[in-house]
Amino acid sequence: MAQQVDTSAALAGYLRDVSLREDDILRRLRQTTHELPMGAAMQVMPEEGQLLALLAGMTPARNILEIGTFTGYSTLCLARALAPDGRLVTCDITNRWPRIGAGYWQQAGVADRIDVRIGDATQTLAELIADRRAGTFDFVFLDADKQRYPDYYELALTLVHDRGLIAVDNTLFFGRVVDPQAQDADTVGIRTFNLMVRDDPRVDVSLIPMADGITLIRKKH
Numbered sequence: 001m002a003q004q005v006d007t008s009a010a011l012a013g014y015l016r017d018v019s020l021r022e023d024d025i026l027r028r029l030r031q032t033t034h035e036l037p038m039g040a041a042m043q044v045m046p047e048e049g050q051l052l053a054l055l056a057g058m059t060p061a062r063n064i065l066e067i068g069t070f071t072g073y074s075t076l077c078l079a080r081a082l083a084p085d086g087r088l089v090t091c092d093i094t095n096r097w098p099r100i101g102a103g104y105w106q107q108a109g110v111a112d113r114i115d116v117r118i119g120d121a122t123q124t125l126a127e128l129i130a131d132r133r134a135g136t137f138d139f140v141f142l143d144a145d146k147q148r149y150p151d152y153y154e155l156a157l158t159l160v161h162d163r164g165l166i167a168v169d170n171t172l173f174f175g176r177v178v179d180p181q182a183q184d185a186d187t188v189g190i191r192t193f194n195l196m197v198r199d200d201p202r203v204d205v206s207l208i209p210m211a212d213g214i215t216l217i218r219k220k221h
Contacts, residue, residue, distance in 0.1 A: 015047070022046045026076060029104040033071045042070055044143065044169060048211045049077035052141060052167060055216070056081040061138040065128075065159060066090040067121050067152050068144030072101020078141060079110040088114050089128070091121045091144070122148065125155035135161045143169035147189035150196055157202065162221045166203075168193070172213025 007015075022030070030046060033039040044052075052074055056064060062083045069075055069092035079088050092098050095118050105111040117124045121144055128134075140156045142149065149168070156166050173190045176182040197205050197217060204218045 019050075020046055021050060025104055025108050026073065029071065029073050029076065029101060032100065033073060036071070039071070044074045045211045046073075048169070048214065049074050051210075051214070053077040053081040055165060055167060056139045059138040059165065062086045063137045063139075064088040065125075065137045065140045065156065067125070067140070067142045067156065068092065069098045069101070069116065070143075071097045072105060074141060074143065075101060075114060076105055076108055076110065078139070079105065079113050080108065082110075082113055086113060089117060090114060091117045091119075091124045093120065093145075094118065122151055122155065125152070125159065129155070129158055134158050137161065138164055140164070140166040141169070142166065145189075146170060146173065146186035146193075149189050149193035153193060153196065157219060160219050162219055164219050166217040166219070168215040168217065170212045171207055171215040172209065174212060177213075 026046065026049070030043065033043045056078050060083050061081060062085060064078050064082060064086065066075055066078060066088060069090045072090070075088065075090050082088060090098070095116070098116050102111065105114055135158075137159045138161065140160050142152055142156060144152060153166075153168075160166055171190060171194055173187055176187045177191055177194065179187075194207070194215070197203065197215060202220055204220060206216050208214045208216065
């Protein structure tokens, strides 16, 4: 059975050299984020942002939902992947971090496609459902507080349409998912979510060992 290739620094550099298309705006936003406390750990890798954009563009996505904005690197990647008449709704608990990304969204010419919703994400998603948005989203990206992943997943599954795609970040959670000593709320939330999706007959699923673990979920028709 073939095993995964260990990604050395040299191999990671080669991977970026031959595939990464990060432009100056994305690069500057990533560098700004890296200067923040925990910024490098919390931001998606540029390769992951490019993968998200590729997946969303294949949908093709007219309505994208992002749960967890942070400084908006993935937001920018996804907004660029929208269909010409598309719209992205992104949720965060505070405007402190999305405010950093807003200027970069403006420079990229996609700010008018992005609808930032501030507040508890479960409430925001419930409001979208109440506003008759259930089954209207083509693509959902989940990257928020880990202990609430099971709750976000159920709401996202309601909001995405049949055959819609949900991408979930950090599902290997720095390897803590296999550490029996790791019993913190975030790690337990990830483990609960992973088993929940594995056993869910409503979806097709694949957990990709890339970045910190990316789970792709397609809602069955």
